[in-house]
Amino acid sequence: MRVFVLDSNKKPLNPCHPGKARKLLNHGLASVFKRYPFTIILKEEKPLHESNNYQLKLDPGSRTTGLAILYDNNLIWAAELNHRGLQIKDALLSRRQIRRSRRTRKTRYRQPRFVNRRRPQGWLAPSLMSRVHNIITWVNRLIKVCPINKIVQELVRFDTQKINNPEISGIEYQQGTLFNYEVREYLLEKWQRKCAYCSVQNVPLEIEHIKPKSKGGGNSVSNLTIACRQCNQAKGNQDIKEFLSGKPNILNKI
Numbered sequence: 001m002r003v004f005v006l007d008s009n010k011k012p013l014n015p016c017h018p019g020k021a022r023k024l025l026n027h028g029l030a031s032v033f034k035r036y037p038f039t040i041i042l043k044e045e046k047p048l049h050e051s052n053n054y055q056l057k058l059d060p061g062s063r064t065t066g067l068a069i070l071y072d073n074n075l076i077w078a079a080e081l082n083h084r085g086l087q088i089k090d091a092l093l094s095r096r097q098i099r100r101s102r103r104t105r106k107t108r109y110r111q112p113r114f115v116n117r118r119r120p121q122g123w124l125a126p127s128l129m130s131r132v133h134n135i136i137t138w139v140n141r142l143i144k145v146c147p148i149n150k151i152v153q154e155l156v157r158f159d160t161q162k163i164n165n166p167e168i169s170g171i172e173y174q175q176g177t178l179f180n181y182e183v184r185e186y187l188l189e190k191w192q193r194k195c196a197y198c199s200v201q202n203v204p205l206e207i208e209h210i211k212p213k214s215k216g217g218g219n220s221v222s223n224l225t226i227a228c229r230q231c232n233q234a235k236g237n238q239d240i241k242e243f244l245s246g247k248p249n250i251l252n253k254i
């Protein structure tokens with residue numbers, strides 16, 4: 001790992017060997033500018049001899065993103081960036097639950113808000129957006145301390161569905177998160193327009209979460225089924241195994 005060097009005008013110079021940096025620091029020719037990434041600043045101005053062969057390589061991943069700086073294909077600096085995807089998801093979830101519980105308490109009237117619920121173009125899920133912001137922050141940080149002239153990014157398409165459910169296949173996979181009415185149609189077909197729990201026909205059927213949302217169940221089609229109002233209400237917050245404890249056949253089918 002090399003140490004980043006700035007001249008007295010904060011222009012990035014060629015990164016140097018840690019031994020050389022230690023020498024400069026010990027002789028009082030430089031001081032520490034930043035600890036992460038470790039950067040020293042020279043006390044005197046130095047003519048910038050330009051070498052533009054520094055390359056920043058990015059290797060994005062869902063949990064971590066790899067950062068590497070190469071000089072003539074030699075690795076001179078590398079780091080791994082840990083993303084906060086799950087933390088962000090949990091934070092938003094707890095906020096939602098707090099707001100939801102607020103509605104049932106006796107609190108001051110708060111006007112409903114609709115307009116700010118619209119998603120702007122290019123919207124990404126907060127956990128994904130944080131990944132993008134993390135990478136941009138670090139790229140900006142690095143180009144300030146190293147004369148990078150080329151950025152190479154491994155092209156990866158995040159498959160968010162596979163991240164959520166690695167066993168996803170068939171119709172779910174092709175259609176992704178279906179529009180609501182498509183989900184309904186699909187579920188009605190799947191269960192032959194009968195309640196999944198009691199097989200009643202010709203009654204209004206509702207979309208039902210197999211693993212309740214309150215217990216962390218998601219909206220993916222694999223967690224949805226169709227049920228009559230009575231069954232839906234009878235099941236409520238129960239676990240599917242609890243609710244169908246007396247009907248092993250139906251439980252297996254679902």
Ligand SMILES: [Zn+2]
Pocket residue numbers: 195196197198199200227228229230231232
């Ligand atoms: Zn039913």
